[in-house]
Amino acid sequence: MNVDLSCYGGRIADTADLVGDCDLRSPTEVYAWVRLEWEAMAAVLGFTQQFAANLPSRAAISPMAALQAAGIAAYAASLRHTAKQSENQARTQSAVLQQMVATGRERGELWRVSVDPTTLPTGACYEDQGQAIRAFYPDTAPGYFGEGWDGPRPRAESACGWQTPLVLHLGAFPWVYSSRLDATGPGMRWVSASAQPAVLGLQLAASLMEPATNLRQDARQVAAIFHHFDTHTQPLLARLPVFQSGRAEAGRLYRRGGFLYVHQGSLHVAALDGPRGQLPAPAYNHILRRFACFFAIRRATLRALSSLPASVQELAMTSTDPCLREQATAIRRAG
Amino acid sequence: MSSRNTWIGLGTALGVTGLAGGALLYSRRASAAQGPVLSGAPDPGTAPGSDFLPLPTAADVKGDLSRNWGEIPFDLRALLLLMEEASQIPGSGRVFGVIAYRESRYVTTAHNGNAANEEDERDGSRRAYKNNKDRNPALRFGDQAAEFGSGGLFGALAPYFLWTGVPEVGAKAPLLNAPPEIVFQPRAASFGAAVYMQRILKHYRVDDIADIKAGWANPSFLTTGRGSESYKNVRSRFIADVEAVGIDLNDATIPAKLNASAWPGVPAVFARLVGKGLV
Numbered sequence: 182m183n184v185d186l187s188c189y190g191g192r193i194a195d196t197a198d199l200v201g202d203c204d205l206r207s208p209t210e211v212y213a214w215v216r217l218e219w220e221a222m223a224a225v226l227g228f229t230q231q232f233a234a235n236l237p238s239r240a241a242i243s244p245m246a247a248l249q250a251a252g253i254a255a256y257a258a259s260l261r262h263t264a265k266q267s268e269n270q271a272r273t274q275s276a277v278l279q280q281m282v283a284t285g286r287e288r289g290e291l292w293r294v295s296v297d298p299t300t301l302p303t304g305a306c307y308e309d310q311g312q313a314i315r316a317f318y319p320d321t322a323p324g325y326f327g328e329g330w331d332g333p334r335p336r337a338e339s340a341c342g343w344q345t346p347l348v349l350h351l352g353a354f355p356w357v358y359s360s361r362l363d364a365t366g367p368g369m370r371w372v373s374a375s376a377q378p379a380v381l382g383l384q385l386a387a388s389l390m391e392p393a394t395n396l397r398q399d400a401r402q403v404a405a406i407f408h409h410f411d412t413h414t415q416p417l418l419a420r421l422p423v424f425q426s427g428r429a430e431a432g433r434l435y436r437r438g439g440f441l442y443v444h445q446g447s448l449h450v451a452a453l454d455g456p457r458g459q460l461p462a463p464a465y466n467h468i469l470r471r472f473a474c475f476f477a478i479r480r481a482t483l484r485a486l487s488s489l490p491a492s493v494q495e496l497a498m499t500s501t502d503p504c505l506r507e508q509a510t511a512i513r514r515a516g
Numbered sequence: 517m518s519s520r521n522t523w524i525g526l527g528t529a530l531g532v533t534g535l536a537g538g539a540l541l542y543s544r545r546a547s548a549a550q551g552p553v554l555s556g557a558p559d560p561g562t563a564p565g566s567d568f569l570p571l572p573t574a575a576d577v578k579g580d581l582s583r584n585w586g587e588i589p590f591d592l593r594a595l596l597l598l599m600e601e602a603s604q605i606p607g608s609g610r611v612f613g614v615i616a617y618r619e620s621r622y623v624t625t626a627h628n629g630n631a632a633n634e635e636d637e638r639d640g641s642r643r644a645y646k647n648n649k650d651r652n653p654a655l656r657f658g659d660q661a662a663e664f665g666s667g668g669l670f671g672a673l674a675p676y677f678l679w680t681g682v683p684e685v686g687a688k689a690p691l692l693n694a695p696p697e698i699v700f701q702p703r704a705a706s707f708g709a710a711v712y713m714q715r716i717l718k719h720y721r722v723d724d725i726a727d728i729k730a731g732w733a734n735p736s737f738l739t740t741g742r743g744s745e746s747y748k749n750v751r752s753r754f755i756a757d758v759e760a761v762g763i764d765l766n767d768a769t770i771p772a773k774l775n776a777s778a779w780p781g782v783p784a785v786f787a788r789l790v791g792k793g794l795v
């Protein structure tokens with residue numbers, strides 16, 4: 182049966198096509214697809230060597246699980262050498278993230294989690310030289326992921342001055358803030374000597390490539406964020422030439438295969454300048470790829486639904502997302 | 517030929533501002549886009565240097581690309597480490613990374629000489645060409661090199677860059693027939709920089725890592741100019757750059773003094789860094 186993603190809006194299927202199809206019934210295909218996606222993440226986030234060293238066997242019983250574990254371990258290993266935050270901040274971030282992930286799972290909103298910070302461990306504050314400091318950036322201004330969010334505002338008084346909700350776009354980790362897309366994803370800095378909340382962040386983002394986690398996520402939320410991102414980035418991309426092999430100029434920024442590419446130069450010093458601020462090229466590629474992966478796996482999961490465990494089928498049948506329910510019902514009818 | 521005469525002036529500070537956006541990349545390309553094609557690549561539809569090997573990746577190097585690389589862009593680290601491995605100067609990769617920060621802010625097409633306020637750089641390349649052309653092999657694009665100024669990842673002054681390797685291999689130096697725009701090719705620029713570092717280490721008294729940058733700015737700082745205000749200023753800027761980039765000079769990845777005694781020679785370094793794409 183043909184799976185149709187158009188219920189999530191235009192350009193979703195085209196975006197999913199950027200990362201190609203994957204037949205979840207074929208361990209060989211799953212291995213190749215997931216490996217490629219981890220390699221892409223590793224290239225942008227700087228753990229290519231660690232991932233190559235950790236690569237599991239193609240004969241792994243569950244290629245998806247094996248590659249996910251290898252990718253996370255590789256990322257964790259690469260962070261041993263990065264700049265360290267204070268222990269207090271990192272520990273607070275870890276505790277907060279765990280709580281936010283639990284909340285997000287419950288709501289089916291893992292991609293973007295928005296909570297009242299005063300309900301979180303330590304009120305999402307940490308202590309630094311006797312002062313209470315916010316553990317995360319208060320990201321509620323209009324940005325590339327949306328127009329900003331009002332609620333839930335803090336109901337209690339915040340010891341560190343939270344006056345806005347805490348909003349994290351964990352699906353785009355490490356570029357978790359809509360209005361602050363630095364060249365280095367802000368989540369990359371969530372590391373101290375003994376705590377690595379950054380690893381939890383990437384684990385969550387990568388988990389959206391797993392069929393069950395993917396189905397638990399309300400795709401309508403992801404689609405809405407994607408359409409906003411797409412609307413604000415397409416005019417910027419339209420100004421760029423399309424890469425043509427043999428005709429490219431050194432150092433120039435191109436569009437290639439839907440992503441940004443610098444010929445004979447560093448992508449990491451290139452950026453798009455738009456009304457919503459500067460958008461670093463690696464951030465654009467990584468974020469677009471996260472959207473593409475999400476919808477590619479959603480499509481692949483629906484295509485393979487009848488061969489997946491009953492618990493996974495049940496997730497689709499009972500989802501609050503009408504689009505997903507309808508597709509799952511039609512698949513079941515088609516047998 | 518005196519190495520000092522040939523190399524003096526290579527790598528003067530570029531004054532590139534800020535990390536690049538798309539617009540900056542374009543502005544850096546503006547003058548380079550007009551350059552002639554490489555010898556051996558006369559197809560009018562082919563951009564200069566389009567047949568170069570792509571930037572190296574993690575698979576092309578043996579060393580570690582995570583430890584003590586600070587904020588050096590991930591996608592340039594393999595090139596910098598390849599320079600270290602090709603030149604067999606242990607610890608040089610991170611030092612090249614700090615130098616590139618100062619010289620180009622990691623924009624491979626950084627160019628000084630194409631703007632109205634960059635007369636100094638054009639004067640520098642004119643002087644370099646005029647004063648040295650009679651004692652060096654001819655440059656096929658000598659006049660263009662003289663007018664070019666400096667550029668590329670490591671801020672090379674065009675005539676000196678194109679004469680890279682002449683003291684070692686004479687008329688067989690690999691860039692003699694290339695246009696100056698080839699300095700925008702990071703592999704070619706890295707070849708020039710590797711040779712230059714080796715020459716500084718081999719021919720001058722280099723007391724510490726910061727002395728390399730002093731010699732990079734002007735080799736006379738390592739002889740008659742040692743201890744001068746300019747020498748001190750270059751060293752201070754380098755130390756500030758080290759901090760800005762986030763490199764730990766005391767880390768085990770960088771020896772206290774770099775050593776070029778295992779230098780394999782210009783042809784070997786050229787083959788490893790540039791390959792066959794050029795001549």
